[in-house]
Amino acid sequence: MHFQRRQYYMNLLLLAYQSFGVVYGDLSTSPLYVYKSTFSGRLRQYQDEETVFGVLSLIFWTFTLIPLLKYVTIVLSADDNGEGGPFALYSLLCRHAKLSLLPNQQAADEELSSYYRNGFAPRNGSAPWLRRFLEKHKKMRTVLLLIVLCGASMVIGDGVLTPAISDVDPIVLHIQFVSYPGSVVLLSCIVLVGLFALQHRGTQKVAFLFAPIVIIWLFSIGGIGLYNIIHWNPNIYRALSPYYMVKFFRKTGKDGWIALGGILLSMTGSEAMFADLGHFTSASVRVAFVTVIYPCLILQYMGHAAFLSKNTFHMPTGFYHTIPEPVFWPVFVVATLAAVVGSQAVISATFSIVKQCQALGCFPRVKVVHTSRWIYGQIYIPEINWILMVLCVAVTVAFRDTTLIGNAYGIACMTVMLVTTFLMALIVIFVWQRNIIFALVFLVFFGSIEAVYLSSSLMKVPQGGWVPLVLAFIFMSVMYIWHYGLRRKYQFDLQNKVSMRSILSLGPSLGIVRVPGIGLIYTELVTGVPSIFSHFVTNLPAFHEVLVFLCVKSVPVPYVSPDERYLVGRIGPKEYRMYRCIVRYGYKDVQRDDDNFENMLVMSIAKFIMMEGRMAVITTTDDAGTPLSMRDFNGLADSMTTRSSKSETLRSLQSSYEQESPSVSRRRRVRFEVPEDDDMGQQVKDELMALVEAKHAGVAYIMGHSYIKARRSSSFLKKFAIDVGYSFLRKNCRGPSVTLHIPHISLIEVGMIYYV
Incomplete structure (x- = not known):
């Protein structure tokens, strides 16, 4: 004492x-x-x-x-x-x-x-x-x-x-x-x-x-x-x-x-x-x-x-x-x-x-x-x-x-x-x-x-x-x-969100196919499916085997501990392989580009899969053991986003990108493995294996590139704020992909016009 x-x-x-x-x-x-x-x-x-x-x-x-x-x-x-x-x-x-x-x-x-x-x-x-x-x-x-x-x-x-x-x-x-x-x-x-x-x-x-x-x-x-x-x-x-x-x-x-x-x-x-x-x-x-x-x-x-x-x-x-x-x-x-x-x-x-x-x-x-x-x-x-x-x-x-x-x-x-x-x-x-x-x-x-x-x-x-x-x-x-401007954009997304059932019902007519890998759909919504996703599948009728609707948001606390950062849930039946992940940061947290974000996200989803039998939505604070094991992998073939690609051109582009981006090449590379556990059900094992294979196939980031316009019936002050002020600030500040440290070679932007 x-x-x-x-x-x-x-x-x-x-x-x-x-x-x-x-x-x-x-x-x-x-x-x-x-x-x-x-x-x-x-x-x-x-x-x-x-x-x-x-x-x-x-x-x-x-x-x-x-x-x-x-x-x-x-x-x-x-x-x-x-x-x-x-x-x-x-x-x-x-x-x-x-x-x-x-x-x-x-x-x-x-x-x-x-x-x-x-x-x-x-x-x-x-x-x-x-x-x-x-x-x-x-x-x-x-x-x-x-x-x-x-x-x-x-x-x-x-x-x-x-x-x-x-x-x-x-x-x-x-x-x-x-x-x-x-x-x-x-x-x-x-x-x-x-x-x-x-x-x-x-x-x-x-x-x-x-x-x-x-x-x-x-x-x-x-x-x-x-x-x-x-x-x-x-x-x-x-x-x-x-x-x-x-x-x-x-x-x-x-x-x-x-x-x-x-x-x-x-x-x-x-x-x-x-x-x-x-x-x-x-x-x-x-x-x-x-x-x-x-x-x-x-x-x-x-x-x-x-x-x-x-x-x-x-x-x-x-x-x-x-x-x-x-x-x-x-x-x-x-x-x-x-x-x-x-x-x-x-x-x-x-x-x-x-x-x-x-x-x-x-x-x-x-x-x-x-x-x-x-x-x-x-x-x-x-x-x-x-x-x-x-x-x-x-x-x-x-x-x-x-x-x-x-x-x-x-x-x-x-x-x-x-x-x-x-x-x-x-x-x-x-x-x-x-x-x-x-x-x-x-x-x-x-x-x-x-x-x-x-x-x-x-x-x-x-x-x-x-x-x-x-x-x-x-x-x-x-x-x-x-x-x-951000609030009006969010309200537009909230009013125009769509149901996953309606999108999947379009599958036969659009010929939607599932491709290997994990697709991260960035959205401000914490519930529902954003309109950019329906816009995306309408123009490009294909999405990844594992789909994660990702919401990165701020909460009114100074810091959020890493153990409490990820909030994971499921969208639709299990066979859809669709999840929602909400990533929370405090107002004094700084998002670093070396945080192994992809690895933490996969581990959080795996933990959710194991805990799903006990509750519908969990946070990463729950003690569920280690659903996946990670081991460092430094091989050149285990590239960040094109590991399973058969395209020599894409592999060449990936190699050039990593050489030009030291921060990317320095990132820790790991390979996930599903541990042998007799207590783990076969259905859980299959879903974890699908998640691991999708991770090894690569991760793609899908983000909306929105243009916000005021409606014609809007007042002069609103038109000035949205069409002049907000538009000027959006064009001259850093893009969300830069702020979130998204690798450009893995980024897919979906253009949309919002009339607010």
């Missing part, structure tokens, strides 16, 4: 240490620009000690109430199986209150081990009338999705603005470049391009440097703050009283309210504590914040205020004037490195958000690359990376000043926080099952604080605040149009 407790604390401290480099890079660099942005407007007219005390009081209570009380104490407890962020909250709500708009959800999904939080029943709890209201009205669920997408869009906006404001500020030293302002922009752009160009290497390559840099930076600014308190104004602690906050607003009025747009920058990065929770634990993040982050940043803000209280002419200037001359350059170097670390954390969070949006059908298909073999979840998205780089450089060149960028940054951060507050209020009701009064208190208290800060930021829309609004509108439009 003592050893286990010691091991727990060792792991806790290790995770807390690592969290500095990933979670707190953004929050820890806020002192670079908080006071500069606060005193950039009309507040510079109030150059006296009382105003400085009021600003410090606001910073202290803001930093205490939002990052410490809201996030560290409350929000970190609302994780989704260890995952955080707006989509983690949304997925919790979708599971506990049936709020999801994903069309192909099943009751069987609720049997996943990670579907419900421990100790919370799904249907009981407070405010049942609110649950029924949201579940009944689809428009309300759509509004909820739009709120989540707004938060996600603002996170992407953070990915644009954080590198700009963090990397520009250390470079903008007027004492060094006052005569060469163009050098600031040029050097900033070079740093930004270099930062984004290195993303494909993966954060793990330099991760060992991140935590020490941030820790050195925090202790440096904490020490500088303590020095400034002692040297300039030891009585600065009096400013922590809320009295000075009230006095500040009485004196400055509207000017003080507008200045809140700069003060809110002190809590930017708080959302990262929750969004990056998946890499750590809530306990480790809390330990790091309470023991190091909070005291060091409070000391820095107090020291900066002590300096300004005796040097009021320095109010519009930034952090660097408060650094004692002997340590200026070392601190400057550490600040630059810390700013880069902070930028990296937000860029990585943007990749994660886009991946989650894509998994939930709210973002066009993009390439997702794993950058680490050991740290699951570290990903890189090339398209998003270069889009962020272009936008970030454009913002830097256009604004050239951290004050203007800070105005934009504040709106993005406060919007994300408001979205989190709203979702947390619903979590309190539906997931934690607390009285609705607690949810209202949480929503009103924190929501009112954040709404005041947001209203102040919105006053600065003409001075750069329009940037996140434009970015959010663009990304939200892309997300919702894509989601709307």
Whole structure:
């Protein structure tokens, strides 16, 4: 017991240490620009000690109430199986209150081990009338999705603005470049391009440097703050009283309210504590914040205020004037490195958000690359990376000043926080099952604080605040149009699905024949036969001996274990050799191209065949022994899809394809064998033998290549969304065959036009 407790604390401290480099890079660099942005407007007219005390009081209570009380104490407890962020909250709500708009959800999904939080029943709890209201009205669920997408869009906006404001500020030293302002922009752009160009290497390559840099930076600014308190104004602690906050607003009025747009920058990065929770634990993040982050940043803000209280002419200037001359350059170097670390954390969070949006059908298909073999979840998205780089450089060149960028940054951060507050209020009701009064208190208290800060930021829309609004509108439009197009396509498939009996009845008239091999029919439907299959057999009256209708879908959980991934059932009588397989992925799962998908699929079907006598549909969690044995086979004749082909041309094409595609040639090749088992019935053996022979004959992938058009009677807005928006996104994003890592030589695409 003592050893286990010691091991727990060792792991806790290790995770807390690592969290500095990933979670707190953004929050820890806020002192670079908080006071500069606060005193950039009309507040510079109030150059006296009382105003400085009021600003410090606001910073202290803001930093205490939002990052410490809201996030560290409350929000970190609302994780989704260890995952955080707006989509983690949304997925919790979708599971506990049936709020999801994903069309192909099943009751069987609720049997996943990670579907419900421990100790919370799904249907009981407070405010049942609110649950029924949201579940009944689809428009309300759509509004909820739009709120989540707004938060996600603002996170992407953070990915644009954080590198700009963090990397520009250390470079903008007027004492060094006052005569060469163009050098600031040029050097900033070079740093930004270099930062984004290195993303494909993966954060793990330099991760060992991140935590020490941030820790050195925090202790440096904490020490500088303590020095400034002692040297300039030891009585600065009096400013922590809320009295000075009230006095500040009485004196400055509207000017003080507008200045809140700069003060809110002190809590930017708080959302990262929750969004990056998946890499750590809530306990480790809390330990790091309470023991190091909070005291060091409070000391820095107090020291900066002590300096300004005796040097009021320095109010519009930034952090660097408060650094004692002997340590200026070392601190400057550490600040630059810390700013880069902070930028990296937000860029990585943007990749994660886009991946989650894509998994939930709210973002066009993009390439997702794993950058680490050991740290699951570290990903890189090339398209998003270069889009962020272009936008970030454009913002830097256009604004050239951290004050203007800070105005934009504040709106993005406060919007994300408001979205989190709203979702947390619903979590309190539906997931934690607390009285609705607690949810209202949480929503009103924190929501009112954040709404005041947001209203102040919105006053600065003409001075750069329009940037996140434009970015959010663009990304939200892309997300919702894509989601709307996918839903309309699914509804068309659902309304036009056909029965297998009607297709088989056409066999004699069409001359349908069964050919060797396994045919995988990709479909979004979890029941019924898709219309693309009837279209396929009408034009090509032949299909494989073993037919599998395959549905690859996302479920509102972060991860699905491999043992629970496959859900198998049968279509029609046994002699048809037709199966349905539903492959489930969580919103943070990444589909790799080396997962031996075909082998796992065959093993799942074989397991179903053996278990069929006991139940109609099983998942791969059931303990049914090993129905098939696998052995590695490296022979060239055992090619992936043309093993039994008599065509020399096809074999030649296969060989060339494998030589040109290293990822295919590296795949593990196996040969299945039916074990000798006296307890196995002859009918089961025959069906397993047919499955094995079909697998050895080859696997073909049949997928619909659909063109979606709006009906002529549709409204102008619908025609624009489908015919222009969705069509443009579909043509310019990655195809489903690429996303699913389907080998081109085995792919058959069936063209269809959908009128929705």
